[in-house]
Amino acid sequence: MKKFNEFIPLDKSWLTRVGVLDIVNGYIDIEKFINNQKDTNDDIVAIRNASIAWRNNEKINVGESATLYRLLQFASWKLKLNKTFIKEGSLKDRKITDNPNIVNFNQTKLLNLDNGTTQWATATVICGDKERLDNPPQKLKETYDAVLHWETQRKKGLCWEPKYDETIERQIKTFLDLLNAKEVNYIPLCSDDYCFARVFNFINKKNGENFWPSLIGHETNRIEEMERAIKEAEETANETNSITSKDHRVIQALAMWGVVNKRKLFFESPNSINKSWPKFWKFLESVKREKNNNYSKNINKSNHRDKKLSDKKIINLISDEIKKELNTISLIPSENVMSRLASSAYTLRSNNRYVIKSKIGSRYFMPGRENLGRIIAILENKLCSTYGVEFSITKGFSGIHNMDIVMSAIGKIMKKIVILSIQSGGHSKTIGVALKNGFEVEALNLNFDTWDLDYKDLGRIVKKWETEKVFIYLDHTVSVNPLNIERLMQKIPKSWIVYYDISHLQLFYFTHVFKFPKSQNFFFGGSTHKTFSGPQKSMVLLNNKKLYDLVDAEFVKNTSSVHTGSLLALLITVLEMEKFGEKYAKDILGKTKLFAKMLSRELDIVGPLPYFTNTHQICIDVPNISQITQKLASIGVITLPMRIPSKGRSGLRFGIQELCRLGLKNNDLQVLSKIIIACVKDRKVNTKFNIQIKNLAKRLNYIKYALPYKKYF
Known part of the structure; x- marks a missing residue:
């Protein structure tokens, strides 16, 4: 990015504001500044020319700049100067208010003129209006900032400073x-x-x-x-x-x-x-x-390097990666490990078998695959029973696949959607998938006092779309607190439909540590490999037959193989979590809170009080995130940068769900917290840390919460 900084132009919006402040207050610094610039754009040149014409009482050519025209025209009316303006190009044909009485309007009223442009409101602020609106439009906020900067500099006897765009x-x-x-x-x-x-x-x-x-x-x-x-x-x-x-x-x-x-x-x-x-x-x-x-x-290097690799060397590369994995630990909240028994399902011949019903006449058959079909039915029945729903769909491959299919299906009956904003931890892909499926989108925020949905913000959306059919799709990549779905259902019209992606929290809902309301217009689902330590798969769970038929039909249309091996691995994981899931879930939640407490002694932990987290995730606001993640990786601690809710920038996001399944102890958290604090605080990192992580990784190599009577197929 830095190598292209020379091409970034000056911020013409900022220069127009400070320039007009100069013009109406009798300064000529804007002219001097623009005269010293090279490759200035047409609108900036127009500011200089307008300044010269204004003080010489000549006709003022504003070029094609509507902003410059509105600001100077407003000032001319306000100061009763009767200036004459010349417009160029497309500006001559644009419909612009021509009523001098608007100088008596407040900012809210000015914002309703000319299709809601902020330029008239900006003009009154430039001319001395001291009103400051709560939550102003972005461009009006920039005006407030420009006026404050200009006035502060002038009080010090200094000129304003330019900004780049x-x-x-x-x-x-x-x-x-x-x-x-x-x-x-x-x-x-x-x-x-x-x-x-x-x-x-x-x-x-x-x-x-x-x-x-x-x-x-x-x-x-x-x-x-x-x-x-x-x-x-x-x-x-x-x-x-x-x-x-x-x-x-x-x-x-x-x-x-x-x-x-x-x-x-x-x-x-x-x-x-x-x-x-x-x-x-x-x-x-x-x-x-x-x-x-x-x-x-890159192509030449890659081709030259990889072209000569023999099959043995390629196998060795894979072996090296496996060995490296044994010396590292993962703190990524979206990763987990399956038991050896569940993993072995992928080595079975059944893994490569299609389970497709063939229609003969009016009946469906699965010739020779009836038993596999029955096993899949057992899985789906268990999911329905555990989650307390009537219908389950296990055809999905991932949370994103679920998202696309669900939105495609619901998009057939409604075209307005509410999603969780990225700034509040919402998934970065959601808005793109929603737009692809033709939805009109509203983003909903969290209230960071409660770390639940912002019900004032929701009220705004309900007021806007109360009579419409609306789909609420909630998923949070960063989820330090479960959403209160019961309260949400009480606050929305009964015709609205809600889907909650519980990918990160799947285990806690499976074991009923977290609970859902039962409702016809609420359904949920997500991936099965995060806190729920199963395969890369996904599921959808519903109580509404019409919704089930709609969503299932969309899956059928967009999938052929259901990835039988994954379903067998998922069934085994379901059996394991039926037996050990509650203990595993409580182990994760307890240790995560303890870990957060240790880290909070020296680091800025972001999350709900008093524990900073009510799930498996911990968020830390840190400086220089790239450097810190690389430093941790060099020691053997694998993390990913992630946008931290309420901070608007990337930080650290940890999850110890995998380590808990591998036998993590409270004393291990002491070791990890010291290493992480040292890296974030930029303290000296020595070989002792590498040795500690290697020893920890080697010890955490036995998968707990697994069925005892069969190790693998």
Whole structure:
């Protein structure tokens, strides 16, 4: 990212605000600053020209900048100066309020003008309005910050300081991550994010219209312009079929999309992008050169290195990985180990057998596989009995597979969805899967006082969609507290449907340590390999026949093999957890709270008081997460960075569910806590730590809570 910093433009939004503050207060610093810049965009040049014209009482050319026009027009009305303005390009055709009396409006009323733009409210703040709204739109909040900064600097006898465009900087980072196939958690924050977010499916058209009505009044109607441009991009094959848009944000977004998707696009108006990002095309060429160079180097190195590997060397590579695993411990909350008996199900011939009912006439048969079919039926009956539901589905392969199938099924009967926000620990994939399945999305937050759902936020959504059919899909990658589903069901309309992904908490619900309400419009499920120490599989559990038929039909449509070996391994794990699960669950919960207490003596643990956790997960707010995870890995402690709820940045997320199944003792937690604290506090890490982890890993090698009478098949 750093190598591309030279291409990030100045923040024109910030410069417009501090520039207009200079203009109306008689300063010329904005002119001096812009005169000293190279490669400035058209809107920034317009600020300088407007400043000169304002103080010389000449006609003021604001170019195509609606922000600059509204701010100066408002100031002219407010100060009764009767200034004359010249508009250029698309600005001449845009519908903009022309009523001097709006200078008497408060900010809330101003926010209702011109399709909800924040620019009139910004103008009154620039002109001295001291009102500060709670939870203002992003751009209005930036105005508050700009005014505070400008006033603070002027009181010190100093000039304001410029900023670089954080909106474009975030988009660059996300673009580079997409290009390098990294996991992305991009959230559009303001209307300037829409085009980029739309083309990469971080938002859909409907949500764009709802979040930022002002989009229809930019250089173009950006909602419709993006849809046209996306269609053109998907059809473009040569110069005779180009992207026709002249909107700078649209061009930027589509050009980036083309690079990520390896599509050669042509633009009729490439220079339009100078309005916001003069170095954009240079940036894109630099990225493509870097990508091509890295790709060639990596391919050549990889091919040269791996091409000569014999079968024996490849087997040795696998052996080395197995040996390495024996000297490390995993603190990743989404990992666990199966018993030897469950694992051995994968070596059976049955693992490779299809269990598919064949229809002959009006009857179904499984010729020669009847017994396997019966075993799967036993599994599903046990799940129904244990969870207290009428129906179970075990065709899913993972939590994400469940998510996609469930949303696809429910999307046939409703098109509005409420998901848990990423900032509150929600899964990063949920919004993308929801948008792919055509849902209009609302994100629900947690209340970090209770670490349950924010019912004030829920009330807002209920008020908005009370008469609609709505699907609530809740899953939390970071789950330090179970959600109170019973309370949720009491707060929503009876026509709404709720699904709770309990992947991380599966064992606790299986053993009834945590409990659910029984309801026709509530169902749940998730993966079976986290706290529930089974195979990489997933299940859905329901009490509603219509919902069962709808979801099961979607699974049938999208799967062929049910992965028989996985189901056999799951059945064995179910038998083990029926016998030992409650003891195992309480062992995890007790030791996790103890571990959190030890770590909290010196580290910033994030979670519900008094224990910081009520599940198997512990979250720690740390500086320099990448360095810390690498340092822990070098000692033999495997972790993954994870966005920490309430902090808005990545931290450490631990889970000791696997270690508990391997026989973890309280004294072992003392050793682990000292090592983790030393790494986070950047204390000296010596070989003693490596030896302690190796010894611990070797000792934690016996799987507990397993059936005693058969070791393996």
